[in-house]
Amino acid sequence: MMNRIKENFSKFARNRIALVGAIIFLLVIFTAIFSPQITPFDPNRQDFGMISPPSTSHVLGTDDLGRDLLSRLISGARISLIVAFSAVSLALVVGVTLGLLAGYYGGLVDMLVMRYIDLQWSLPNLVIAVGLMAVFGRGLINIILAISVAWFDDFARITRGEVLGIREVDYVSAARSLGGSDGRILIRHILPNSIAPIIVQATICLAWGILAEASLSYLGLGVNPSTPTWGLILSDARGFFSFAWWLAVFPGVAIMITTLSVNFLGDGLRDFFDVREIKKEE
C-alpha cells in the first residue's frame, strides 16, 4: 500500500507544473484556515479612515475607510474558498448521484435527468446563478446553493457517460450474478472505476466556483455586504479605481493565483489519470 502511494506520488510529482500548482493551492488553503491568526491587522479596523497606497505599515495599502487591504484579502480567502469548496462538493454529490442513477437504471430516470440537463444547457451557468440569486437574495448559503445548482449538470453528464461505458463489462456482470445489490455494485464497482474524470471535473469546477463567486459578488448578487470576499472587495472599490490602482490590482491577483494553481493541479491530474479533454456531447 505505501509503495503504491509512493509510486503514484512520484508519477504525479514528475509533472512539475502540477506540483507547483498543488503547493500554491495548499498555501492558499492554509492561509484561509488560519486567517484570523495571520492577518497583520483587524480586517475591519479603520486606520485614520482614509485611502492610502502600499507602504511599510500597510503592505498592500488601505481602502477608502482606511482598512488594511492585505488583512481583508486574507480573511476574504476564507469566505471565497468556503463558497467554492461547498458549492463544488454539493454539485459533485448531487450530480454524481443523479448521473449514477440515470446511467445505471436508464429508462424513465435517465429520461427525466437528461431532459432536465437539456434545460440547464440552454442557459449559460452564470445566467442560471444570476437568476437564482435574484430569487434567493444575497447571502452565504444562497450563493453556495446558486453556484452548485448552476454547475451540477456537468457532473451528472460526465458520470452518466462513464456509467454507460462500465455498466455491461464483465466484472459488473460477475458482481451481479453473485447476487450483489444495485447499491453495492454502484458504490463498490462502478463509482471507483469512473472517478477519474469526476475528480478532474471537480478541479475545473473549483476554479469556476471561485470566479463565479467573484463575479456574482462584484455584480451585487453575492454574499452580504459585511462579509469580505475577493469579489466584494473589488466591488467596494469600484469608485476609486482611477486613483487607487492597488484596490483593483491586488484582489484580482489573489483570485488569479488561486485559480491558476487549481488549473495547474487539474491539468496535472488530467495527465495523471489520462483523461481526454472533456468535449461537448451530442
Added chain:
Amino acid sequence: MTGYIIRRLIYGILIMLAVTTLVFFLIRAVPGDPVRAMVGFESDPAAVQEIKEKWGFDEPIYVQYGMWFWNVLHGDLGTSIWLKQSVNQVLIEAFPRSLSLVVIAFAMSSLIAIPAGIISAVKRYSLLDYVVTFFAFLGLSMPAFWFGIILIIVFASNLQLLPAFGYESLFENPQAWFLHILLPATAAGVPLIASLSRMTRSAVLEELKQDYVRTARSKGVPELSVILKHVVQNAAIPIVTIMGINLAVLFRGTVVIENVFAIKGLGRMLISGAINRDYPLLQGTILIIAGIFVFTNIFVDILYTYINPTIRYK
C-alpha cells in the same frame, strides 16, 4: 438532414418555452413584491393596489402565466416595471450592443489563438510553446471582469487613449463604435484565447503523428504547406467545437463585462432585471439568451457536416 434540422429546431423551441416557464414560476415562488420595489415601501396601500391591478399582479399565478404566455406567442414580452418601457424595445436596443461585443471579441480571440496554437504545436517544447502555454493558463485563470477593470485603469484613466464606458451605434458613427467596443471586447476575448489555443495545439499535435504527414513530407511538400494545407484542415473539427463553445462562453461573459463597461446590452438587462425584481424584463432577457444559446449549438452541429462530410445526422 433537413428532417434532423427541423427536429432540432422544434426541440430547441420547446426547450426555450420550458426554461421560461420554469423561470416564470421560480421567480414568483419567493416572497418579495415587485410593486413595492417599484413604488417604495411606504406608499399608500390603495396606490399599490391600483398598480397591481394595472400590471395584472392581483390575478392568480396561473392566470398571470396564461396572459404572459399568450402575449409571448404574439411576440409581446410585456412592459419593464423598472424602465417603464416595452421589453421588446429594450431588448431590440440591447441586442446589437451585446452582438458587437461578442463578434469583435470572438474575432480577436480566434485570430490570436489559432495561429498561436498551431505555432506552439509545430515548435513543441520550444520557448515559444512554453510562453503560449503560460499565457493560455493565465487567461484561463483570470477573471474577465477584473481584466476589464485593469484595461480601464491603464488605457482609459491613465493613458486616456480609449473611452472606458458606454456604446456608440455602428451605423451612426463607426469609428466611435470601434473605439468604444475595443476595451470590452479585449476583456471578454483574451481569456478565451486560452482554451482555443490549447485545443488547437493538441488537435494539430494529434494530426502531426499521422502517416499522411510523413508521406507529404517525404515527397518533398514544403513544411509550411504540409501544416497549412494538410494538418490544419484535418484538425478543424475539435477547433470548431471549441469555437462554438467559445461563442456561448462569450455570451455568458458579456453579463459581467457589460456591467463593468456600462454597456446597456443583454447582460446588463439581465442583472438589472434580477436586482430590481423586474419580472417581465428578467423573463424576456432569459428567453432571448436561451434562444441565442440553443440556436448557436444547432448551428455549430450543422457546421460540422460541412467541415467533415463523413459526419451524418439521422
